[in-house]
Every structure is written in structure tokens, then in C-alpha cells.
Amino acid sequence: MTRLSDAALGTLPAAIGRPDYDRRSVRSGVVHFGPGAFHRAHQAAAFDRLLADDPRWGITAISLNSRGVADALAPQDGLYTLARLDAEADYRVIGAIRGILTGDERAAILAALASEDTRIISMTVTEKGYCLTAAGELDFGHPAIQSDLQNPAEPRSIIGWLAAGLGERRRRGLPAPTLLSCDNLANNGRKLGGAVRAFAAATDPETTRWIDGEVRFPNAMVDSITPATDDMLRRRVSDATGMVDAWPIQRERFSQWVIEDDFAGERPTLEVAGVTFAGDVHGYEAAKLRLLNGAHSSLAYIGLALGHATVAAAMADDRLAGFAERMMREDVAPSLAPPPGLDVAAYIGSILARFANPAIEHRLSQIAWDGSQKLPYRILDTVRDALAAGRPVDRLAVPVAAWLRFIERAASADEPITDPLADRLLAAGGDWRAIVAMREIFGDLANAPAFLSAIERAHAALADPAGFAREPA
Ligand code: CS2
Secondary structure (H helix, E strand, O other): OEEOOOOOHHHOOOOOEOOOOOHHHOOEEEEEEOOOHHHHHOHHHHHHHHHOOOOOOEEEEEEOOOOHHHHHHHHHOOOEEEEEEOOOEEEEEEOOEEEEEEOOOHHHHHHHHOOOOOOEEEEOOOHHHHOEOOOOOEOOOOHHHHHHHHOOOOOOOHHHHHHHHHHHHHHHOOOOOEEEEOOOOOOHHHHHHHHHHHHHHHHOHHHHHHHHHHOEOOOEEEEOOOOOOOHHHHHHHHHHHOEEOOOOEEEOOOOEEEEEOOOOOOOOOHHHHOOEEEOOOHHHHHHHHHHHHHHHHHHHHHHHHOOOOEHHHHHOOHHHHHHHHHHHHHHHHHHOOOOOOOOHHHHHHHHHHHHOOOOOOOEHHHHOOOHHHHHHHHHHHHHHHHHHOOOOOHHHHHHHHHHHHHHHHHHHHOOOOOOOOHHHHHHHOOOHHHHHOOHHHHHHHHHOHHHHHHHHHHHHHOOOHHHHHHOOO
């Protein structure tokens, strides 16, 4: 079977979408850190649509910590297949990624960041990639940040790289870019901006002034359910396209990207790809993180304890589907200040329907990764608001207790968990109070008696994995 490549595009079956622009004339307007599945499913697909109108917005991707994507896509000229799986599936070959640089190609990374063509520097590096404290500020004690402060010309962290790239642009007299976070953090643009400024202030004060005056860090809400690639997807894609693709991507059909309208210089006309530009995206961000991601993490930690493997399987368990719905409607919705036009009740209905999508095999174990980084945005911010408003936190304590039980099970079975704080979490293992006392996760909630007693009750109820269903009426 032929390997996917530029030369092979002409032989794809007619039903398969493909770049409808001349890839040779595309330039790199975007430099993107973290070309994982979510970037390739979401932002790269949006730029792919835009390229038909405007060839200036191709992507140079940077994979700092692994060669996997670069090695898979280089022989395919950066092409890969995106499968959108719903009641009906469709397939499109995406051509927006022009090349992938890896962490050892330092000179080329700096050149891309400081290229005249580059107008947007974006990233999907997950919560932990930002090296923040629980208060959302740059963590100067983080090992990668410490190393970059010692040696700013040889950065390791994304923050160090961004500061180096911005410094280089300023020295060359190039226009300031827009730095666009596409990760699931509340206030992602502001947090990114604060971290980059704090790093620059410690290493390059002149660049800090330039950043303050010229660089923009819009907040953005990103959404599309993107399960990891598996063999079933590889088979489906080769059956549909007749070609070998080393790393196809799958996602649901639904996709949403709301970006704060705050760009340095020209803004790409991504509206053609369904992107919304808004004056303020807080309302969208909070609704998505607290409802969708909050419910996802709850289904993951409770569902795994009950022996379910996927989101769809967890949703087929009425106890769990009912819990997720009650939590969203009764505990999360009252904490939201939705933007005009966002009907929260209907939004919750659509999230439940998306979770139940049988065409998507979204593994709970994937969602369970990095709980220490995710729960603060997904659940703990809601808890904070509920306590401040005098609302109960019993149900919100259940996913937190289920996460504590998840760590306990791993610790007692001597199994690893994927989390940047894994060592400390597993060492605390059976002592949930020691975990809840970790201020880098729980912040001020580590001392909130009403929340601690709710966790204690939920934790006790979860001695029986089905105990969550009794919590509270
Ligand atoms: C999920 C998200 O893996 C996870 O933690 O909750 O990746 C989720 O699928 C996306 O945010 C949906 O937009």
C-alpha cells in the first residue's frame, strides 16, 4: 500500500478531503509548540481551511520532548488524515503542517520564532507545560525554569523558549507576534503572558518592556473531543483512503474555538473555519472547563473504579450519567456567568450527548492523566466559588475523593500513574489528608473546613466504588 505523501494525494479516493491549495506556495505564519493529537485535530484543521484563502498561515511545529511525530510525519511531507467520527465518519488529509522541528534543532527553532513570516506563536503543551504555581504565576522553583534562568540561551521549558524567541525578535526589529495558548487552563492567555513576562523580567528587562507594549496574549477556549490514536483508527483510515498513514488523528465532528479579539497586528480570518472572535472569552472558558472537563474527570475517576474503560461505557451506566448531569446542572451551572447567547441548560444537554457518542472510543485512563494539574481548573475553582456563595460542595467533593481513591489503588498495587507529581502523590498514597494539604494543587482549599469534611464523607462513601451514587440525594 502507498504511503501518504504530496505525490500520492492525486490518487486518494474522491470522497477523501485533501488540501485545496498549492502546498508549495504556503508560508509559515504560525509556529506551534506541541503538535500532539489535539493540535492536529483542532487548530491545524482550522488553519488548513484558511489556507485555501490565504497561503500565509501554514504551521511550523515544534516538538521539544519527543521525535515521534516528526519521525512519523516527515516521510509523509507533514500530511496526516483527520477522521471525524460521529453517526457518519468523514476523512480529510490535512496539509497545514509544513514541517516539525525537534528539541535538538535549537538554531532552527530560534530562526522559526524570529522569522519575519511568523505572526502567531501558539501552543498545546498541557497544563503542566506552563510551569505555574497554584496561584497561576510562574513557578521559579520549577527545575526547568531554574535551568533556563541559569542558561537563558539554552532553554528547556516552553516559557524559556518563548522569552528567547521574543528577545531575538526585538533585537532584530521584527514586529511583535501574538502568543496564543490553546490549552485547557482558565485565563490561559493571561497566565501565559504573566509567566513569559516574569521570566523575561529576570533575564532580559529590555525585552520585558517590549513585551508589555507590543506582544499580545489572547485568552482562548478550545474544544473538540480527541481520543488517542489506536489500531482501530489506523485500520479505518487505511480502509477509507487506501494509503498507509503512520499517525492519523480522530476526533468528534463538533469543534469550537473562541479566541479573544486581541492580536498583535493582523488577525487571521479564521471565521471561515468556524472560529469565533470575542471581546471576552472568560464566560466560554469557564463553562467549558467546569462543565465538560469537570464532568469528564468525574466520569474518569469514578468510572475506572466501577470497571468502565471508555466515556461512552461510563455514560451507559445510568448512575454515572445521572451523577454527571446533576453535578453539571446543580453544582456547576450556578457558578457560571455565561456570555449572552450561551444557553447553559442546552449546552449541558449537548455535552451529555457528545459524551454518549458511540463512534468515539475515548479511554477514561487517558482523561485520568495529570489529575493534579487538571482538577484545579475543572473542579476546585467551582468549589471555591460555591464556598464563597454559601452553596453546598458535597457533590463536587466526590470526583476529588474519587481521584484520591484512584491514587490509593495505584499506590497499593504498586502501579504507576501519569502525573508530574506522581512520586509525591504515590508516596502519600493511603493518606488522603497529606495530598489535600498540597498547596500547589489545592491552594487555599487546603484549609477550608467545609470542603475537607465533604471530602472526608465522600472518601468514606467511596470505600464501596458505587458509594458515589448515594452522595448526596
Ligand atoms: C479531556 C479533554 O483528556 C482530558 O482530560 O477532558 O482532553 C477533553 O476531551 C477536551 O478538552 C475536549 O475539548
